[in-house]
Amino acid sequence: MDADTADQPIIRIRGLHTRFGRQVVHEDLDLDVRRGEVIGVVGGSGTGKSVLLKEIIGLLEPAAGSIEVLGHDTGTLTTSGWEALRRRWGVLFQDGALFSSLTVAQNVQVPMREATDLPRPLMDELTRVKIGMVGLPHFACMRFPSQLSGGMRKRAGLARSLALDPELLFLDEPTAGLDPIGAAAFDDLIRGLQQSLGLTVVMITHDLDSLAAICDRIAVLVDRKVVVDTMEALMDMDHPWIRSYFHGPRGRAARRSHANVPH
Amino acid sequence: MSDAHAPPTLTAGRIPDASGADEGWLRLEGASAGAGEGAGTLRFGGEWTLATATELDRRSHAIDPQAVAAIDLSAITRMDTAGAWLIHRTVAELRAAGREIEANGLSTRFHSLFDEVGRTDRPEQLEESGPGWLEDLLYRIGEATFGLAREGRRLMSFYGMLLVKGGRLFVQPHRLRLTSLVHHLEQTGLYAVPIVGLLSFLIGIVLAYQGADQLRRFGAELLTVNLLGLSVLRELGALMTAIIVAGRSGSAFTAQIGTMKVNQEVDAMETMGLDPVDILVLPRILALMAALPLLTFLSDIIGIIGGGLMSWAVLDIPPDAFARQFREAVPIQHLWVGLIKAPVFAFIIGMVGCYEGLKVTGSAESVGAQTTRAVVEAIFLVIVVDAGFSILFSTIGI
Numbered sequence: 001m002d003a004d005t006a007d008q009p010i011i012r013i014r015g016l017h018t019r020f021g022r023q024v025v026h027e028d029l030d031l032d033v034r035r036g037e038v039i040g041v042v043g044g045s046g047t048g049k050s051v052l053l054k055e056i057i058g059l060l061e062p063a064a065g066s067i068e069v070l071g072h073d074t075g076t077l078t079t080s081g082w083e084a085l086r087r088r089w090g091v092l093f094q095d096g097a098l099f100s101s102l103t104v105a106q107n108v109q110v111p112m113r114e115a116t117d118l119p120r121p122l123m124d125e126l127t128r129v130k131i132g133m134v135g136l137p138h139f140a141c142m143r144f145p146s147q148l149s150g151g152m153r154k155r156a157g158l159a160r161s162l163a164l165d166p167e168l169l170f171l172d173e174p175t176a177g178l179d180p181i182g183a184a185a186f187d188d189l190i191r192g193l194q195q196s197l198g199l200t201v202v203m204i205t206h207d208l209d210s211l212a213a214i215c216d217r218i219a220v221l222v223d224r225k226v227v228v229d230t231m232e233a234l235m236d237m238d239h240p241w242i243r244s245y246f247h248g249p250r251g252r253a254a255r256r257s258h259a260n261v262p263h
Numbered sequence: 264m265s266d267a268h269a270p271p272t273l274t275a276g277r278i279p280d281a282s283g284a285d286e287g288w289l290r291l292e293g294a295s296a297g298a299g300e301g302a303g304t305l306r307f308g309g310e311w312t313l314a315t316a317t318e319l320d321r322r323s324h325a326i327d328p329q330a331v332a333a334i335d336l337s338a339i340t341r342m343d344t345a346g347a348w349l350i351h352r353t354v355a356e357l358r359a360a361g362r363e364i365e366a367n368g369l370s371t372r373f374h375s376l377f378d379e380v381g382r383t384d385r386p387e388q389l390e391e392s393g394p395g396w397l398e399d400l401l402y403r404i405g406e407a408t409f410g411l412a413r414e415g416r417r418l419m420s421f422y423g424m425l426l427v428k429g430g431r432l433f434v435q436p437h438r439l440r441l442t443s444l445v446h447h448l449e450q451t452g453l454y455a456v457p458i459v460g461l462l463s464f465l466i467g468i469v470l471a472y473q474g475a476d477q478l479r480r481f482g483a484e485l486l487t488v489n490l491l492g493l494s495v496l497r498e499l500g501a502l503m504t505a506i507i508v509a510g511r512s513g514s515a516f517t518a519q520i521g522t523m524k525v526n527q528e529v530d531a532m533e534t535m536g537l538d539p540v541d542i543l544v545l546p547r548i549l550a551l552m553a554a555l556p557l558l559t560f561l562s563d564i565i566g567i568i569g570g571g572l573m574s575w576a577v578l579d580i581p582p583d584a585f586a587r588q589f590r591e592a593v594p595i596q597h598l599w600v601g602l603i604k605a606p607v608f609a610f611i612i613g614m615v616g617c618y619e620g621l622k623v624t625g626s627a628e629s630v631g632a633q634t635t636r637a638v639v640e641a642i643f644l645v646i647v648v649d650a651g652f653s654i655l656f657s658t659i660g661i
Contacts, residue, residue, distance in 0.1 A: 100628045116313060122320045122349075129348045132383025146626045165313050165343035196376035197344065 016065035027224040043221030089168040090161030096153035098145040171203035208254035308338025311346025328360035337368030443546035452554030463562040467569025491570040492593035500563040505608035513616035517637040520620025521630035548613035555609035
């Protein structure tokens with residue numbers, strides 16, 4: 001790890017504006033993500049969580065503002081700069097977004113084939129490592145995405161997003177659609193991988209259990225801006241949406257069940 | 264920096280200073296060359312990451328297991344899963360070669376990753392081993408044959424069900440979805456007018472031009488009118504329109520119903536006690552059966568107009584002479600022969616389109632696959648049935 005960038009934020013957003021026609025989604029939004037943390041992004045429907053994610057990873061262009069990821073200003077990057085940057089992060093889309101015509105193993109190998117010149121046997125070995133790390137059974141390697149359950153597709157998607165050993169991992173609702181046991185296992189998996197790989201994780205989630213269990217800080221999108229703090233600090237805030245979010249029955253239950261878990 | 268480019272094996276010397284190295288390296292120390300059963304220490308150091316994995320993979324394969332007595336991982340400065348795997352594999356291979364070796368000195372911050380990667384080391388295949396090519400060929404032929412028979416049987420049972428449910432409409436006319444019927448009539452009929460008209464016009468022109476070119480040699484230019492009238496009215500009008508509509512509306516039926524299947528809308532419909540055949544299939548087929556004869560008639564008219572204009576241009580047959588010759592040479596029955604085929608073609612196109620749509624399963628990918636199938640099958644069946652009609656009409660002498 002470069003010493004000079006170690007304490008700089010891994011993502012730095014300043015003065016971000018997003019508009020769709022007349023609808024203003026983000027207005028003068030600032031956000032810093034620190035290296036090595038797990039940050040959860042929450043907000044009501046239509047507050048632009050997914051839009052924010054897409055802007056960070058360059059699928060959407062903001063109306064104004066600057067986004068710096070891993071020390072590069074994404075607004076001024078050249079095409080080759082983008083390519084290099086995109087290899088340093090992994091993205092897990094909501095339903096895995098696996099290529100449906102490829103098996104799970106081939107899916108995991110897509111980024112490796114594109115970005116590296118690894119010899120074939122090593123690529124196969126690494127694929128096995130990734131698929132094993134996300135806890136997929138070995139028979140899943142040869143399956144097509146349509147032959148897998150939703151939870152397994154997410155794990156396969158995670159394996160693919162980890163294919164190039166990224167520094168930064170974006171997760172879009174990783175536990176949505178999973179049963180509570182599967183969701184808790186996925187949380188553990190992400191936390192475990194994050195700790196052993198030293199990842200920085202940005203996750204959009206509605207799952208209060210995930211937030212309480214694995215997020216170091218939480219970014220709440222309210223009033224077209226973002227409020228970032230630990231869960232405890234957010235609990236004490238006065239904002240009506242934040243209050244009702246964390247103090248609703250679900251919020252209380254999640255906080256209770258994770259009160260004793262040290263992170 | 265010199266460490267990075269050090270020879271891969273058999274380097275004697277002091278413990279290297281890894282602080283300046285940014286590439287991963289591995290070397291065998293303390294063993295003399297050719298000693299065989301040696302007492303060397305295999306040292307790993309530098310950055311063991313994906314960036315240098317190819318080179319490290321090559322070097323790790325070049326190690327002679329018999330020369331290694333100990334492993335030292337203390338000089339590793341950075342490690343990701345690729346590096347962890349390479350180290351794990353090297354150690355595992357040395358152990359498999361019979362060396363009782365412990366890997367020592369790995370910095371504690373890499374322990375969890377190293378253990379995590381070690382846990383994934385299970386013998387497993389990434390691809391199923393397939394049968395030989397001859398077996399595979401026979402298997403494919405057999406599968407395709409049985410698939411074709413199975414498909415034919417299913418299509419016939421779908422046909423039977425349509426007849427039953429269509430017949431029920433006569434007894435219970437309130438089951439007919441009138442709004443849907445009108446909507447599809449508009450979609451498949453009205454909106455197809457421009458493309459059908461344009462193509463028919465062009466076909467008429469081509470036919471008249473080619474006919475005139477050949478018949479002129481015999482001085483029988485006027486027979487171009489007969490050729491044009493017969494072929495457009497009997498065959499081309501109905502067939503061209505059916506093929507255009509199969510590509511345009513048959514595929515749309517499959518895509519629409521298939522998308523609803525993927526969305527589970529069809530399941531929702533059934534659980535509400537609504538019959539998808541009544542709601543989705545019958546209005547489409549009935550609308551198409553009404554629209555296709557109209558489109559065929561339009562195609563006939565415009566095709567003949569196109570041919571007539573061409574005759575005027577290249578053969579100098581003025582419109583009134585063309586009309587006179589047309590009335591004499593082409594009796595009205597040829598129009599009926601063409602038009603009577605249109606509802607049958609429409610039924611085939613609609614049936615195949617809806618059937619393939621209902622066969623869509625789960626993925627969005629299968630919508631595309633079924634749509635392609637629907638168009639190919641519909642055009643195939645239309646031409647087969649058209650051939651059947653030709654035989655039938657020539658037998659009964661029309």
